[in-house]
Amino acid sequence: MDLEDAVSLGLDEGADFIEVREERTYMTMIRMIDGVVRELNRGREFRISVRALYRGGWGFGIANSPNEIADAVKDAVSLAKLSSRWAEPIEVNWPSFKGSYEVKGRKPAWQIPIEEKIGIVEEQDRLAKSVEKVTNRNIMMGDTLRETRVINSLGTDIRQTLPRIRLAAYIFAHEAGVTESAFESRGGIGGLEVVEGTGIAEEAAKRAVEALSAKPAPPGPHPAILDPKLAGVFIHEAFGHAAEGDAVVNNESILTGKLGEKVGSEVVSVVDDPTIEGLYGFYRYDDEGTESRRKYIVKEGILSGYMTNLETASKLGIEPTGNARSMDYSNPPIVRMSNTFIDRGDWTFEEMLSDMKRGIYAFGSLYGYTDPAKGQFMFKAEGGWLIENGELKQRLREVAITGMTLEVLNNMDAVGKDLSHDPGMCGKMGQWVPVTTGAPHVRVSRLVFGGR
Amino acid sequence: MLREEAVKAALSSGAEEAEAFELFTREISIHVEKGKVKTASSVRMVGLGVRAAMGKKLGFAFATNPTSGVEVGREAAENSKAAPEDPDFGGLPDARKVDYLSELMDPKLRDLDLNEAADLFLAAVESARLSDKVISVSGKLEVSFSKVAVFSSKGVDALEERTYLIAYIEAASKDGDRRGSGFGFADGRRLDMFDPEKVGREAGDLAIRTLDATTIGVEELPVVFQPKAQFTLIPFLVGQAANAENLQYGRSFLTNRIGDQIAREEVSIVDDGRIPWLPGSSSFDAEGIPTGRTYVIENGVFKSPIHNWYTAMKEGVESTGNASRDHTRPPAISSHTVSIEAPSLQMKKDELLDVKRGVLVVYTMDTPNLSTGEFSGMAETAFLIESGEVTKSLRQTSMGFRIEDFLKTMDAVGDDVETLMGFKGGSVRVKIKVAGPGA
Numbered sequence: 001m002d003l004e005d006a007v008s009l010g011l012d013e014g015a016d017f018i019e020v021r022e023e024r025t026y027m028t029m030i031r032m033i034d035g036v037v038r039e040l041n042r043g044r045e046f047r048i049s050v051r052a053l054y055r056g057g058w059g060f061g062i063a064n065s066p067n068e069i070a071d072a073v074k075d076a077v078s079l080a081k082l083s084s085r086w087a088e089p090i091e092v093n094w095p096s097f098k099g100s101y102e103v104k105g106r107k108p109a110w111q112i113p114i115e116e117k118i119g120i121v122e123e124q125d126r127l128a129k130s131v132e133k134v135t136n137r138n139i140m141m142g143d144t145l146r147e148t149r150v151i152n153s154l155g156t157d158i159r160q161t162l163p164r165i166r167l168a169a170y171i172f173a174h175e176a177g178v179t180e181s182a183f184e185s186r187g188g189i190g191g192l193e194v195v196e197g198t199g200i201a202e203e204a205a206k207r208a209v210e211a212l213s214a215k216p217a218p219p220g221p222h223p224a225i226l227d228p229k230l231a232g233v234f235i236h237e238a239f240g241h242a243a244e245g246d247a248v249v250n251n252e253s254i255l256t257g258k259l260g261e262k263v264g265s266e267v268v269s270v271v272d273d274p275t276i277e278g279l280y281g282f283y284r285y286d287d288e289g290t291e292s293r294r295k296y297i298v299k300e301g302i303l304s305g306y307m308t309n310l311e312t313a314s315k316l317g318i319e320p321t322g323n324a325r326s327m328d329y330s331n332p333p334i335v336r337m338s339n340t341f342i343d344r345g346d347w348t349f350e351e352m353l354s355d356m357k358r359g360i361y362a363f364g365s366l367y368g369y370t371d372p373a374k375g376q377f378m379f380k381a382e383g384g385w386l387i388e389n390g391e392l393k394q395r396l397r398e399v400a401i402t403g404m405t406l407e408v409l410n411n412m413d414a415v416g417k418d419l420s421h422d423p424g425m426c427g428k429m430g431q432w433v434p435v436t437t438g439a440p441h442v443r444v445s446r447l448v449f450g451g452r
Numbered sequence: 453m454l455r456e457e458a459v460k461a462a463l464s465s466g467a468e469e470a471e472a473f474e475l476f477t478r479e480i481s482i483h484v485e486k487g488k489v490k491t492a493s494s495v496r497m498v499g500l501g502v503r504a505a506m507g508k509k510l511g512f513a514f515a516t517n518p519t520s521g522v523e524v525g526r527e528a529a530e531n532s533k534a535a536p537e538d539p540d541f542g543g544l545p546d547a548r549k550v551d552y553l554s555e556l557m558d559p560k561l562r563d564l565d566l567n568e569a570a571d572l573f574l575a576a577v578e579s580a581r582l583s584d585k586v587i588s589v590s591g592k593l594e595v596s597f598s599k600v601a602v603f604s605s606k607g608v609d610a611l612e613e614r615t616y617l618i619a620y621i622e623a624a625s626k627d628g629d630r631r632g633s634g635f636g637f638a639d640g641r642r643l644d645m646f647d648p649e650k651v652g653r654e655a656g657d658l659a660i661r662t663l664d665a666t667t668i669g670v671e672e673l674p675v676v677f678q679p680k681a682q683f684t685l686i687p688f689l690v691g692q693a694a695n696a697e698n699l700q701y702g703r704s705f706l707t708n709r710i711g712d713q714i715a716r717e718e719v720s721i722v723d724d725g726r727i728p729w730l731p732g733s734s735s736f737d738a739e740g741i742p743t744g745r746t747y748v749i750e751n752g753v754f755k756s757p758i759h760n761w762y763t764a765m766k767e768g769v770e771s772t773g774n775a776s777r778d779h780t781r782p783p784a785i786s787s788h789t790v791s792i793e794a795p796s797l798q799m800k801k802d803e804l805l806d807v808k809r810g811v812l813v814v815y816t817m818d819t820p821n822l823s824t825g826e827f828s829g830m831a832e833t834a835f836l837i838e839s840g841e842v843t844k845s846l847r848q849t850s851m852g853f854r855i856e857d858f859l860k861t862m863d864a865v866g867d868d869v870e871t872l873m874g875f876k877g878g879s880v881r882v883k884i885k886v887a888g889p890g891a
Binding site: 027029033034036037038039040041042043044045046047056057058059060061062064065075079080082083085086087088114115118135136138172174178179180181216217219220221246249250251252254330332369371373374375376378380397398399400401402403404429430446448449450451452 | 483485486488489490491492493494495496497498501510511512513514515516517519527531532534535536538539540566567570574587588590592622624625626631632633662669670701702703704705707780781782817818821822823824826828829830832847848849850851852853854884885886887888889890
């Protein structure tokens with residue numbers, strides 16, 4: 001059965017709306033430890049998913065081959081009918097989209113011989129090995145080619161092909177009974193050219209060695225400067241998740257009902273932009289087929305938008321922003337971020353530093369999370385420096401930073417000119433999707449550090 | 453069968469040894485938003501991961517929903533030809549006799565249909581609505597039935613059926629400008645391990661209790677970690693710090709420390725892959741090696757790492773049966789169910805709270821640093837203890853400590869044993885530094 005017939009069958013079965021998504025993914029993963037290839041892995045995945053809506057209830061089913069589509073459609077519609085027993089009706093007044101988009105990349109990773117890819121990994125390993133005191137080198141390179149088609153009963157028909165690649169280095173150094181580590185990665189949409197010629201392993205190696213002399217951070221509240229990686233994760237975790245349409249609609253976000261209100265200092269603007277070609281969180285069409293677009297979430301301190309899928313946009317009475325994404329087609333799309341960043345300001349890092357008598361410069365991001373309902377967040381910095389009289393005095397170890405989202409946005413008093421982006425994976429409800437976090441250096445008048 | 457086809461194809465493509473890991477999963481789920489069923493879902497998936505070896509060269513390939521195992525087997529063999537040699541690779545696992553556990557697959561869970569699942573889960577949702585202050589309840593119930601098989605040219609031929617359930621409920625609360633949240637969750641391999649009323653009530657109760665919040669400054673205090681606040685800490689000690697790969701590459705703070713005292717002598721920490729009905733249990737690991745019970749810390753002394761076949765061969769010891777994987781990656785190492793054994797420190801749950809001033813941590817998501825063994829993280833859900841009473845909820849509370857100090861200052865272990873997310877144990881009380889923005 002083809003996808004068009006599947007949509008017709010879904011409507012015949014009584015669905016108010018039906019969507020069929022087909023996905024083919026091809027992947028390569030190379031993992032090298034201390035110069036030895038420990039994983040050389042190639043794989044492929046194929047899925048067709050069907051999502052049906054009936055009187056406000058959603059049903060979701062999977063076909064593992066074209067022969068199973070009819071069964072998947074019937075499953076999805078009957079599951080939607082089951083859900084509708086408890087659901088509130090949803091008006092299907094959503095827009096539709098048609099189009100296709102393909103990124104090939106200058107050096108398509110899928111067509112490159114495996115030996116050449118191993119060569120790139122080996123080069124990173126050599127760079128890390130050349131740094132004294134390095135004791136363990138872990139280099140990973142993964143590329144995927146994802147071909148998708150989304151059609152639905154409103155007339156949407158989208159085809160999209162996106163190649164993604166990421167090179168990462170996790171380096172350990174040791175001296176006098178102390179072991180430290182650092183992580184660095186590059187990634188984006190495109191071919192091998194995205195990761196060629198980078199020095200990530202050397203950067204990580206030098207930071208791991210530098211950390212050997214680090215001390216635990218002084219616990220408690222401090223003025224802080226956050227580097228672009230950390231500020232990027234902050235805005236993603238602490239603010240971005242609270243601006244996702246599902247949390248807002250469900251009244252599970254501190255931003256519910258605050259559109260147009262001041263939520264941060266006027267130096268802060270926050271953008272979500274899936275359309276920046278090359279970045280790891282890029283896509284032209286989201287997983288419901290909606291054309292993606294750039295939008296301000298915060299403009300000069302005022303909450304100016306939410307990120308939405310078709311359903312939450314309709315419930316909020318705004319245009320869909322193209323933020324419906326799924327990890328793969330075994331999962332229904334949910335509202336997610338893409339390339340989310342604090343827009344550039346007009347400070348230099350040196351200006352921020354010279355202004356600070358005592359505080360902490362925190363850099364690098366290990367991970368973070370938030371509770372949008374309480375507005376409380378945590379993000380973990382790879383390290384930091386104690387600042388005294390405008391100078392970086394003492395290197396600090398990995399440290400947790402906690403705060404309340406709206407307080408911190410209001411306490412952000414300087415935003416740098418040096419916007420940069422960093423690839424990563426974001427998890428929500430068990431689904432992981434590629435995203436980019438980004439920011440310039442920012443200064444916050446007070447953040448709580450969890451040192452010892 | 454896919455796995456046999458794949459192994460045969462790898463061997464006929466030039467591989468000297470081959471192994472296939474095959475996973476069939478059928479999963480149903482109910483996703484609730486704002487108290488209503490949002491999506492009912494039914495998913496089936498077949499995964500095949502193949503390792504092929506040629507001398508000291510190892511290749512891997514996988515496919516999700518393949519129609520045949522032949523192509524995957526061939527590709528693994530081709531990858532082994534392209535791979536550089538690994539001097540430490542000592543061959544794919546040999547066959548070992550597996551003593552099959554019978555408490556891994558619950559027919560009631562396997563046969564649960566979506567109507568029953570929805571009714572069960574909505575009972576939990578309803579239980580969370582303890583007052584009008586609970587403004588939203590969301591969550592998800594996932595139930596799966598899987599068949600896991602490992603087959604190899606070295607004689608490994610293991611197959612078993614497992615069921616699994618995980619449920620979580622999140623409740624959001626509001627009272628004027630004050631906001632709170634709470635959660636409850638449960639996991640297990642048997643249907644009756646999910647008590648909907650208990651999980652829902654726990655989420656609703658926390659949501660209401662976190663409305664009344666305060667902050668503290670920097671203090672060194674007795675801190676009680678409830679079981680849900682330990683599953684990112686104690687299993688980390690075994691799954692990461694005592695993971696043989698991390699030890700062999702010198703990544704872990706426990707490197708070269710076998711025989712060292714790292715906890716007080718009353719404390720032992722054990723990994724067990726054979727506790728009936730727990731999610732961490734299975735008859736065999738992801739390489740077909742029988743699971744077992746490993747004392748990682750015994751009487752406070754670091755005694756043994758956990759191994760898969762590769763790391764065990766490298767050291768010339770037996771695998772502890774801790775290989776883990778999905779079908780898309782080669783085997784890694786992870787813990788099964790980790791528990792604290794400290795009978796001489798045991799006391800009643802409420803007795804742990806008998807301190808003048810302290811903190812009760814209900815939940816943290818953070819883990820210690822692998823290299824330094826230091827923890828810096830947030831007490832995501834926590835309360836102040838004043839004169840033995842749990843009082844206000846705490847916000848922005850960070851904690852900083854060395855995991856060894858955590859294990860050495862532990863002066864009480866509660867009888868409130870819970871099992872969840874690969875951890876089994878009661879509350880523990882330690883003395884550590886906490887930091888907030890100030891009272």
